[in-house]
Amino acid sequence: xxxxxxxxxxxxxxxxxSDLLLRKALxxxxxxxxxxxxxxxxxxxxxxxHECYDCSQTGDCSTRDDxxxxxxxxxxxxxxxxxxxxxxxxxxxxxxxxxxxxxxxxVRQTVLRRPLFEPKHDRRGVLIAVGGSRSxxxxxxxxQPIQGFFKYLEVEYAGSLCVNQVDEKxxxxxxxxxxxxxxxxxxxxxSTEMGLPQRPLKIELF
Ligand SMILES: Cc1cc2nc3c(=O)[nH]c(=O)nc-3n(C[C@H](O)[C@H](O)[C@H](O)COP(=O)(O)O)c2cc1C
Numbered sequence: 001x002x003x004x005x006x007x008x009x010x011x012x013x014x015x016x017x018s019d020l021l022l023r024k025a026l027x028x029x030x031x032x033x034x035x036x037x038x039x040x041x042x043x044x045x046x047x048x049x050h051e052c053y054d055c056s057q058t059g060d061c062s063t064r065d066d067x068x069x070x071x072x073x074x075x076x077x078x079x080x081x082x083x084x085x086x087x088x089x090x091x092x093x094x095x096x097x098x099x100x101x102x103x104x105x106x107v108r109q110t111v112l113r114r115p116l117f118e119p120k121h122d123r124r125g126v127l128i129a130v131g132g133s134r135s136x137x138x139x140x141x142x143x144q145p146i147q148g149f150f151k152y153l154e155v156e157y158a159g160s161l162c163v164n165q166v167d168e169k170x171x172x173x174x175x176x177x178x179x180x181x182x183x184x185x186x187x188x189x190x191s192t193e194m195g196l197p198q199r200p201l202k203i204e205l206f
Contacts, residue, residue, distance in 0.1 A: 003190050005029040005036045006077035008070075010084045010095035012042050017130045017172040021161065021182040022083035025128060028186030029079070037073065041094045044070060048097050055104035059112050067101050075116060079124050079189050080155055082146055086131035089138045091145055099145050105152035116154050124196065125150045126189055127160040128182060132167030136206050139164075159201025161185050178205050 007026045009019045019040075026036040044066035054062035061067055074080065084091045091099070108114045117123075129142045139162040150157045163178045172178055181203050188194055188201075 002035040003078045005034045005079040005190050007038045007081040010041045010092045017166045018083040018085050020172050021128045024179050024182035025081050025186030028183035029190035032187045032190035034190035046097045049100040049103050055107045059108035061104040083128040090141045099149045102152050123155045124158045125155040126158050129162045130166045131164045161203040163205045
């Protein structure tokens with residue numbers, strides 16, 4: 001059966017720079033034989049975590065919106081590609097809403113000790129991030145929440161592609177190096193022959 005790769009685009013800008021890189025990565029995954037799906041977070045209605053702690057009893061989020069549908073897709077996938085622009089030194093607000101709703105997953109794993117997958121699945125994910133400024137350090141503030149998010153989704157963090165100095169819509173199209181790396185990253189992620197890299201890949205185009 002084909003590897004299922006879910007791409008999550010978290011920019012509010014349709015076909016923005018991070019989204020174009022994500023689409024390239026999904027193209028690479030398709031070339032490796034994967035079945036891919038592209039999900040645009042802005043097309044869904046997601047509230048922030050209400051901090052009600054209902055999930056501390058059940059491990060499930062009690063807020064009724066589109067989160068459950070997205071969670072189902074994330075649990076169904078073998079591979080995740082998470083794409084975000086850098087907004088004020090971290091992920092987009094849309095991405096943060098989704099990450100915070102993962103509190104119920106944190107509860108499942110660390111309080112209720114109820115794993116999502118038994119036996120464990122081979123699930124892997126990568127991050128794609130773009131920023132307009134010259135800053136390099138800001139990408140650490142993007143990697144960290146995504147690594148935590150993947151952990152509670154039981155997804156091995158396999159690496160990141162971070163590109164700076166990309167600002168106007170479509171500017172990434174003038175960066176063939178970044179487009180090529182995204183394609184390669186997607187292909188690598190979907191390849192069934194390739195094991196997990198010993199250390200997460202850190203592709204930085206600064
Ligand atoms: C609200 C907002 C905050 C931003 N903050 C940063 C920032 O902290 N660092 C940076 O490098 N770029 C920042 N940018 C620029 C975007 O990261 C940049 O334009 C990027 O290419 C947008 O990607 P997208 O087209 O995928 O949305 C910001 C842009 C906006 C709209």
